[in-house]
Amino acid sequence: MGRATAIYRVRGMYFSGTGTTEKIVSAVAGNMAAELAQRLEGPGREAATLRIEKAPDINFTPPKAREQVYRFDEHDIIVFGVPVIAGRVPNVLLPFLNTLEGDGAMAVPVVLYGNRNFDDALIELRDILEEQGFYTVAAAAFIGEHSFSRKLAAGRPDEKDMAVAESFAEQTAEKIAGLLQEAQAGQMLPPEAVLNIMLEDLGPVEVEGEQPLRPYYKPRDRKGNHINILKVKPKLDKEKCTLCGICVDVCPMGSIRAEAPGEVSGICIKCCGCEKACPEGALYFDDPGYLYHKEELELGYPQRKEPSLFL
Ligand SMILES: Cc1cc2nc3c(=O)[nH]c(=O)nc-3n(C[C@H](O)[C@H](O)[C@H](O)COP(=O)(O)O)c2cc1C
Ligand code: SF4
Ligand code: SF4
Numbered sequence: 308m309g310r311a312t313a314i315y316r317v318r319g320m321y322f323s324g325t326g327t328t329e330k331i332v333s334a335v336a337g338n339m340a341a342e343l344a345q346r347l348e349g350p351g352r353e354a355a356t357l358r359i360e361k362a363p364d365i366n367f368t369p370p371k372a373r374e375q376v377y378r379f380d381e382h383d384i385i386v387f388g389v390p391v392i393a394g395r396v397p398n399v400l401l402p403f404l405n406t407l408e409g410d411g412a413m414a415v416p417v418v419l420y421g422n423r424n425f426d427d428a429l430i431e432l433r434d435i436l437e438e439q440g441f442y443t444v445a446a447a448a449f450i451g452e453h454s455f456s457r458k459l460a461a462g463r464p465d466e467k468d469m470a471v472a473e474s475f476a477e478q479t480a481e482k483i484a485g486l487l488q489e490a491q492a493g494q495m496l497p498p499e500a501v502l503n504i505m506l507e508d509l510g511p512v513e514v515e516g517e518q519p520l521r522p523y524y525k526p527r528d529r530k531g532n533h534i535n536i537l538k539v540k541p542k543l544d545k546e547k548c549t550l551c552g553i554c555v556d557v558c559p560m561g562s563i564r565a566e567a568p569g570e571v572s573g574i575c576i577k578c579c580g581c582e583k584a585c586p587e588g589a590l591y592f593d594d595p596g597y598l599y600h601k602e603e604l605e606l607g608y609p610q611r612k613e614p615s616l617f618l
Contacts, residue, residue: 316384320364321366322389323368331388340359357487379410381412385441388417411441414443415447417449418449429617430515451463539577541592548568553584554568554584558581
């Protein structure tokens with residue numbers, strides 16, 4: 308007797324202030340779903356026991372989206388992305404990330420960084436996902452235009468990065484398809500149980516990074532003193548602002564007031580989403596420490612870095 312069809316859902320899930328993480332995660336998830344379907348479905352396959360569905364991506368950038376608990380199971384495959392902030396996973400996301408329920412789902416941790424370094428962000432994200440019940444099967448660090456700058460890694464991820472993203476999706480699909488096919492071939496136990504054993508045996512995907520995790524990266528001034536940009540917030544040129552509300556919708560912390568975009572109340576993570584999205588160029592940063600750090604990054608990391616893939 309043939310086995311019942313098992314459906315595997317592939318989707319992206321991301322936090323993205325200026326859209327670079329979104330771009331990579333959506334592309335990887337979309338390509339992975341197509342590549343998996345090609346390998347596992349269709350003519351010549353044994354009684355179509357596996358089906359791949361592309362589920363809608365989950366964007367947890369808006370604060371409202373982080374009020375929900377997301378529960379997955381062993382039929383989910385999630386490409387999970389966050390930007391690198393101070394060499395780590397954004398710390399404002401930790402309470403939310405700790406509510407995720409993987410329950411045996413497979414995950415592909417992805418981080419985007421602004422051409423300086425991803426330091427311990429990927430290993431931290433991998434371990435959070437493992438802790439929340441996901442099996443991490445592949446991982447990657449891609450480069451995105453630096454949030455603070457229009458010059459540093461300008462326009463990235465670009466065409467070349469997107470080609471790497473496509474290849475990463477293909478290689479990850481190859482790995483997952485192999486696992487799913489092997490699990491299906493098992494005779495003694497249900498495929499889900501075999502897959503579980505195989506994933507346990509494989510262990511977390513090996514990535515670059517240190518453990519214990521290094522402290523958050525701290526910018527320094529010319530004299531080597533720490534520059535504290537924690538309290539820095541964007542300012543508003545009232546003459547230019549049309550009160551269109553775009554920045555209000557963009558802010559991942561819900562910190563911009565619709566009636567007065569110049570009054571940023573609450574936390575600002577300097578994601579620069581508001582500044583880069585404002586069609587009037589009405590938002591700007593003028594804190595000397597922040598501007599010094601931005602320039603130092605632009606001068607210090609001009610050499611193009613390439614994505615790092617872990618499979
Ligand atoms: C507060 C802050 C800290 C950052 N720290 C780093 C860092 O340590 N290393 C790095 O290379 N890029 C760093 N970046 C740059 C972002 O990781 C990068 O621009 C990323 O592509 C942004 O993703 P997004 O477009 O999805 O928001 C930082 C950005 C912000 C806002
Ligand atoms: S996006 Fe720019 S123009 Fe629109 S409300 Fe915000 S600051 Fe004003
Ligand atoms: S106010 Fe701060 S956190 Fe909100 S969008 Fe602007 S830079 Fe990002």
